[in-house]
Amino acid sequence: MAKVLITGGAGYIGSLLTGALLASGHEVTVVDSLMFGGESLLPYFSHPNFRFHKADVSVEALDDHLAGVNTVFHLAAIVGFPACQQVGEAVAFRYNTEATQRAFEASERAGVGRFIFASTYSNYGISPDGEPVTEESPLHPQSLYARTKIAAEEWLLERGRTSRCAPVLPRFATLFGISPRTRFDLIVNQFTLGSFRIECGYPQDMGVTTSSRSCRNAGGPIGAGSPRALSLAPSGAPRPRGSTSAPGRSHMGHRVGTARGVRAWTP
Numbered sequence: 001m002a003k004v005l006i007t008g009g010a011g012y013i014g015s016l017l018t019g020a021l022l023a024s025g026h027e028v029t030v031v032d033s034l035m036f037g038g039e040s041l042l043p044y045f046s047h048p049n050f051r052f053h054k055a056d057v058s059v060e061a062l063d064d065h066l067a068g069v070n071t072v073f074h075l076a077a078i079v080g081f082p083a084c085q086q087v088g089e090a091v092a093f094r095y096n097t098e099a100t101q102r103a104f105e106a107s108e109r110a111g112v113g114r115f116i117f118a119s120t121y122s123n124y125g126i127s128p129d130g131e132p133v134t135e136e137s138p139l140h141p142q143s144l145y146a147r148t149k150i151a152a153e154e155w156l157l158e159r160g161r162t163s164r165c166a167p168v169l170p171r172f173a174t175l176f177g178i179s180p181r182t183r184f185d186l187i188v189n190q191f192t193l194g195s196f197r198i199e200c201g202y203p204q205d206m207g208v209t210t211s212s213r214s215c216r217n218a219g220g221p222i223g224a225g226s227p228r229a230l231s232l233a234p235s236g237a238p239r240p241r242g243s244t245s246a247p248g249r250s251h252m253g254h255r256v257g258t259a260r261g262v263r264a265w266t267p
């Protein structure tokens with residue numbers, strides 16, 4: 001049994017990872033500032049191997065939560081280029097690069113063996129010759145988001161040369177599918193949601209409930225480019241004219257990828 005700490009464990013990936021690790025018998029501590037709320041973690045609170053600490057890892061120290069931890073999954077970040085654009089360069093680097101440095105340094109101090117940093121395929125940007133990229137391909141960042149992740153990668157790789165803690169840097173492609181905090185701003189999820197015809201009820205396997213009000217308002221298919229589908233875009237994306245959805249809620253009334261913290265940000 002390993003002892004694991006996950007930063008950003010309440011998010012789209014982290015809330016699934018938490019469940020998978022608990023199911024495999026590991027002890028899991030999640031540290032998250034709950035930008036999107038904490039509902040995604042509620043099922044785990046009764047698990048004897050689960051711990052949660054609400055903290056912002058860009059300013060708060062992780063040291064108190066790292067005793068005996070073997071592996072850190074560092075997922076906490078301002079995710080995606082619209083969100084990074086919205087918070088601006090200084091905040092994006094503080095959350096995605098400097099917080100990574102802080103988390104790694106705390107992990108080193110605590111004797112953690114492995115630090116897994118969630119990087120992104122966005123780092124590759126546009127392939128210069130149009131061919132598929134490999135791990136050896138040069139990086140051509142096209143966004144502030146990618147620049148913050150590359151800066152964190154470079155720092156970790158350099159530090160990892162002499163550290164007893166091994167950084168591991170998977171560059172995820174855009175994920176899809178359902179999670180306790182499903183992100184509907186991700187392209188495949190957005191297309192999938194858009195392909196459902198909303199009549200008077202909502203597919204139960206999407207894990208959301210439909211209010212009677214949204215039943216009355218619903219009707220007709222949602223195309224991926226329609227205003228209602230676009231209302232699922234994250235806070236950084238332009239809201240369609242005429243959209244009636246409340247910020248942070250889809251037209252169905254469920255929470256979508258709009259970070260409370262990000263929306264209210266003051267650098």
Ligand SMILES: NC(=O)c1ccc[n+]([C@@H]2O[C@H](COP(=O)([O-])OP(=O)(O)OC[C@H]3O[C@@H](n4cnc5c(N)ncnc54)[C@H](O)[C@@H]3O)[C@@H](O)[C@H]2O)c1
Nearest residue numbers: 008011012013032033034035056057076077118172174175
């Ligand atoms: N989802 C994808 O397709 C994808 C692809 C490539 C890389 N990634 C990377 O994977 C990681 C997780 O992505 P996700 O899709 O789960 O995102 P997410 O936005 O759903 O989750 C991020 C979580 O981190 C938390 N967080 C952010 N800043 C924090 C801070 N300073 N302190 C504490 N908690 C903080 C948020 O509250 C949230 O719960 C990110 O680092 C992201 O860059 C994701």
